[in-house]
């Protein structure tokens with residue numbers, strides 16, 4: 001069985017999917033909605049204006065109300081080169097961007113998220129990915 005995931009977007013240009021409401025509107029128009037889910041990209045929602053550094057619980061509550069946490073299947077774990085709400089979409093290495101290491105560690109350990117697959121899309125070569133994976137494993141509760 002195949003599940004198609006819509007990804008939260010940063011909202012650069014005319015990009016669709018910049019808010020949880022826009023993703024909901026897409027899901028509402030799909031017939032086989034049980035075959036659809038959502039992938040949450042930490043850089044994208046941050047750039048879209050969801051402040052996961054200051055209020056991760058609030059953002060996830062909003063996600064749950066609008067989309068439903070049961071629809072969340074995966075997380076793209078990235079830091080951001082830009083401040084919250086910048087609508088840019090430039091990924092940064094974990095802990096070297098505006099989201100910051102502490103906030104990203106809270107993401108991987110959050111009870112609503114920790115069971116999900118986390119995928120790195122940081123600007124790295126293999127060595128850099130190995131270091132980030134080791135760091136996240138160290139920080140996982």
Ligand SMILES: [Zn+2]
Nearest residue numbers: 043044089091
């Ligand atoms: Zn991106």
